[in-house]
Amino acid sequence: MHNDLTDFAPEAGVIAPPSMGDTPAGWGELLSGRNGIYALALAGGVTLHAVNIYIATTAMPSVIADIGGLDFYAWATTLFVVASILGSALTAKLLRSRGPRGAYLIATLLFGAGTLICSLAMNMPVMLIGRSVQGLGGGFLFALAYALTRVVLPERLWGRAIGLVAAMFGVATLIGPAVGGVFAEYGAWRAAFSSLLPFAALFAILAYVTLPKSSWDRGERVSVPLPQLALLTGAVLAVSAGSLSSELAWNIAGLVGGLVMIGLIAVADSRSNARLLPRNSFHIGTPLGALYLAVTLLMVALQPEVFVPYLLQNLHGQSPLWAGYLAALMSLGWSVASILSSRWQKRSGHRLIVIGPVLVLIGLVLFALFMPVAGGGDWIVLGPICLGLVFIGFGIGLAWPNLVTRIFLSAPAEEQDLASGGVTTVQLFAMAFGTACAGMVANIAGIANPGGVEGATSAALWLAGIFAIAPLLCIAVALRVVRLTAGK
Template identity: 55%
Template sequence: MSSKAASWRELIRGRNAAYSLVLFGATILHAVNVYITITILPSVVRDIGGLDYYAWNTTLFVVASILGAALATKLLHWARPQRAYLAAAFVFGLGTLVCAVAPSMMILLTGRFVQGLGGGFLYTLTYALIRIVFAERLWARAIGLEAAMWGIATLAGPAIGGMFAEFDAWRAAFWLLLVVTVVFAVIALVILPTRHESEADNTGIAWLQLILLTAATLVLSWASILEDVGSIAAGIAAALVLTIMLFLVEARARNRLLPSGALSLTTKLGALYAAAALLSIGVQPEIYVPYFIQMLHGQSPFIAGYLAALMSIGWTTGSLISAGWSNPAARRSIVMAPMLMALGLAAAALFMPVHGQGDWSVLAPACLAFGVVGLGIGLGWPHLYTHILEAAPAKEQDLAVGAIVTVQLFAWSLGAAAAGMTANFAGITNPGGIEGASQAARWLFAVFALAPLLGLLAARRGVQA
């Protein structure tokens, strides 16, 4: 790695500024779409129906994003940077168009699946193209800037979606996303390289692993919305069996989703991937934060939504703070990340369940805890990325990049489903109300604090020389 110190200025001037615009624009497009859609869904249901399939808008989008992430590096090898980006933008735009004109929920779900596939392509290509268009010493800062885009989306998405929902113009939100997609595609056509020198990729697509991964995600997501304990247990067992089958097939397959050594916790690479997965799982209680803040602390949906964003804001802040760090500070940040996350989740388990009803002396410590959780993962995430690339075999760099996003999204989906199960078991619906919300908050944050604690063990193993 070059000894010349990297600076933020290098990412926003000259040709790098154009690269930053098209790459991080793709990230913010994918992220803003997530938050806009969540915000406008109630309006969508009022217009075209389909309340029974409400949650599947997110489930199908995430599953398709996982598939897109897993296939993105193949797309990059086949089409090269410029055409790969254009193909990803086309798929995302096509899905957005279907959503914009959907006359029924089934058509909308189809559009959301196609959108998710394109979003997975775009999100993973951002990681892959960072390695191609920027100097190696800029990678950590670029990942920090990529994380900042999620922070911007967290703030802008609900506001934009809320504006369209306020005027019952939810279709216009998708039309706006389509226009922005076209703009970024035109910029990519002009600026991105048409060629990329890399090792030839003669492997095929890991179809069996993708099928098993998708099936495990869908089964666990389905189990998370059930009420019968026996059915939930059966769903968990089935998802566990599918996941074990996935690992067994991946370990013996010629065509793989993960680089060599990624499945073994005894290797540096495997420990780093495990740390990334466990940290990603640890942030999933975030999805219940708006509900807890409204139910237990008497805040409006608008305020609750933005207080819930404190975790994402912390992630962005941590990424920007640590992105310029080099070893040994970078290695320490990877270990520091799960420690801060566990501390924040434990504090949230202590303060969030208290029935404050508008008392900010009670709510403020919980909000601080959310920020600490986000700050923790933000400090470590840019350096997890660079350490994974350093640990991956030289001929499997592109595979390693795609695997980062695949592992992250898979962990998000499993974590979200596990959060739903934990909240349901803890009583969020039975007994429900204040009592149920308080019990669910206490158990949810306490249980999920275990994920970063396990992540700490993996992180320590991963940064060993």
């Protein structure tokens, strides 16, 4: 870490390395003064990205009904996630070349351009272009929040800031479905997308006014890992394409293809000077390797949530609106736990890293016991399901700020930007990979054939059973993380 500490000099538009004092910090310190302005900027970009995700998810059925393209329905999400991964992986390069202010402006302009294209799309190919541009800008915004946390805030505030950023997804689960649902209900899906444009413009102004032009570590060179990015994109597309088929052979082929490409990414990253992740990130025997693997397993464990609204409607008689908001209990639990975790991190960080996946496992067990029990909305059954969903999100939220903070602290000083951008890259990739696997498991379990209550019951049981393996493995990895990062 850097020791030559100086204060921020606003007249020069440059930010110095923040103080690394050990004094415990509270929310008041994060949300007041210049720290508060920075926190608002960081949280605002993530909120914009997250709200868009939920608006698009809610509005897409209306989009299909209006402009067609049902065959490409899933690709609107797939291409968005792939572009987001590319944006997160390229964030270090963007930050180095343009500085904090320029990076946020470019990210916001890309996001706004993609949103405008979506709102004007007259056919599905144009919509897919818009979603791709949106995803690139959103990926930048998401990764920049982690990267700038390290640059503009003192180390003692990192846990608080990461908790705040994670909490924005909880806020988005309340805003996004409501906005998308209202506009979609009245056939105005274009307005659902364009409603984001004024907020993007306001955020661009906020970033320009508050963020520095450059930072204390801008001198480090960042090379773009083109082979790794190509393999990463191919892995996501292979698994996603395989999961769309109803043929088991194609499902397996897509999964195997994705896994092979992940292995090739590890080989390429170990041999290249242009890295996707910091050195030793693919070796579980190192702190970074264990930390990134824990992040991956937690994200994979979350992905049965994709089918929660469908299962609640078909097995428990919930309306689409209520099913959507009950599914959001996962994100709500994550947000609440992230805030609490950042408060407890100083004295209980190691324990929270282990307790988190234990709670996720308990949540999936409740999911397996009660989600497959078809009923008419009886709260004797629905109550434990809701509790299980909260446990899953709460467990991830407890561990998350502690894992991310330790990634920052474990990375070499010259690879800090790679470490922070790598958090988002790994998170998004694990989400895409896990979602594809969830689709595969649900299809094999019969969610479409035989379908109906029988198919939904089988899918619920198999989703919970298969995905419970992820938190089980994560508990073992978390114990290794505690041993390897005992001094962090």
